[in-house]
Amino acid sequence: MRCNEATGLLLPAAAPGTPLVAVAPDWLCAAHTALTRPGPHAVPDTEGPLHGVIGGRRVAAYPSVRTDGSVAWWLVDDTDHQLVREALRVERERTAFLAKASNVLLSSLNLGRCMDVTAQLAAESLADAALAIAPPRGHRLPVVTCLRGGSPALSTQEGVDPDDVPGLGEALRGFPPVPSRWIDPATAPAWMVPPGFGPVGSIVITPLPGHGVAAGALILLRRTENAAFTDEEEVFARLFAARAGAAMSAARLYAEQTAITDVLMRELLPPTLHHISGVDFAGRYRPSADHERVGGDFYDVHPAAVEGEASLVSLGDVCGKGLEAAVLTGKIRNTLHALLPLADDHRRMLSLLNTALLNSHHTRFATLVLASAVRRGNMVDLKLTSGGHPSPLIIRSDGTVEEADTNGTLIGALPDITATTAEASLAPGESCVLYTDGITEAKGGPMGDALFGEGRLKRALTECAGMPAEGIAEHVQMLAAQWLGNRSHDDMAVVVISAPRTHHLSAVNGRTRGRFTA
Amino acid sequence: MTTHPQHLRLTTVDTEGSIRIGLQGDLDYDSADHLLNEVTAHLAARPALTDLHLHCAELDTVDSTGLSALLMISRRTSGAGVRLHLDARPERLDRLLHLTGTLDHFTALVPGGAVRSPATEESVAATRPNGPDGTT
Structure with missing residues (x-):
């Protein structure tokens, strides 16, 4: 072999004339033998240059066959590269x-x-x-x-x-x-x-x-x-x-x-309603969307503390969505509960509630309806008061639908409020429907862009004359759901108060309240 | 849905002593803050302002959060001694204001009517003795 001076740095034993096998590592000798073997030989390396270790360093070896048949091996140290x-x-x-x-x-x-x-x-x-x-x-x-x-x-x-x-x-x-x-x-x-x-x-x-x-x-x-x-x-x-x-x-x-x-959900879910002191109650609630599960609509029924006094129904709608709405809803329901002893005077109750909710930082408000219902004979006497809320609708036994004559200011945003209370009596089989605007503002219908609206609600209720409270609540809920189809919607709540069809059992006691069959 | 909620667009025209903001689209849960911020910025930037006109002719749906924003605007303009006018109210907005018993509140603020100015803010504080004092 022949070599230059630099070879000595890598292969110290290399000197001109010594055989390759004596100085070079086996991998290099094997490659050299393969390359110099006479006859057609395979391309030595298709995957780049030949690599091997010499004296602890990594070396790439590039052969070039010379015209005289000898092979020149170029050895390049690529340790750092590696x-x-x-x-x-x-x-x-x-x-x-x-x-x-x-x-x-x-x-x-x-x-x-x-x-x-x-x-x-x-x-x-x-x-x-x-x-x-x-x-x-x-x-x-x-x-x-x-x-x-x-x-x-x-x-x-x-x-x-x-x-x-x-x-x-x-x-x-x-x-x-x-x-x-x-x-x-x-x-x-x-x-x-x-x-x-x-x-x-x-x-x-x-x-x-x-x-x-x-x-x-x-x-x-x-x-x-x-x-x-x-x-x-x-x-x-x-x-x-x-x-x-x-x-x-x-x-x-x-x-x-x-x-x-x-x-919050557990606390805020509306109660299941039923028959209390001779008055039928039914409620339905459909929150707006699953990802905002706590909604802004609420209702409650507080049975009278004393038999013969009125039960109080509250139904309302809090502005906003999600937790903020839920917190306000919780406040309202608690405050109303605390104010129950004053339930005779709706206006005063709403006024106190308004004061309790007023806040100088925001104008988040609620609209609500209060309804007191008490059985008198086989009739149910109602007192209805709206605080900025759609008026309750009364379904008479002949199918007439009347709007209760009450209006008032929304609650929780203005320092002074007004509210007027309407009185009404339900004969057996007649009902009063409280609802939130999620029902009337349900957007849908055949073209998809019409509001369900009060007119449609009233016409639908006309056909509910004589139906029990549960049936009416279910029907209203169902109609609104059909109207919506799969479209998004606001919270929807409806409460129905009905005077049940009854027969007075005069045998028990003709003059006092007596008992009634349901 | 075949209906597309219309984003609220505000067009502000600034004249001496008064600002007129044209409202176009829905004033709702998503856009109420936008209007409130806009108005608050104007009130802060223009201490000499006497009148704020909200032009409502092209206003579509106003939901409860939108109404809440209008109430807040009225509270802030009162506090700043600025008269708030809801101009060219569409029938639907009037119905909402009537239903919620707030029509008188908003129309009482126009010139000629009794401007409830600082009284509104004070009575809020007065009815809440324990409430935080500082006006908003």
């Missing part, structure tokens, strides 16, 4: 992992699922086992453990103090992570090590940062036979933890919001 490529591959893998983690984590708003995914992803790509830990509740610490290749398992550690594990208490409070070399794997408590894991080689504890407060902590465990965590890996674990923490935090907020909505 290192850069390797670093690039690692970074690409990590980015792909983070992107995958974000996708998987953000597709769920369930806290348990987020913890499972966090532990599983971490166990697959970052460590031999991973634990996702949620902030403690009392003395219980929710922990999801996952071994590499295993499936995540939730356990609740009772009576465990996170502060006993160096770095865990801090991580759960959202402090920056403690470097793993400060944590002695031997101090890991038994609950932290999954069964069958064996001795722990190294531990990383990193906070899962949430919105404002820590969403939990992530613990990564490696076995003794595997390399400890490098600084780079710890930084990467934190990048992953940031994503997992955001997802867990969002899931927790969502869960809290759902819980609040559920509590």
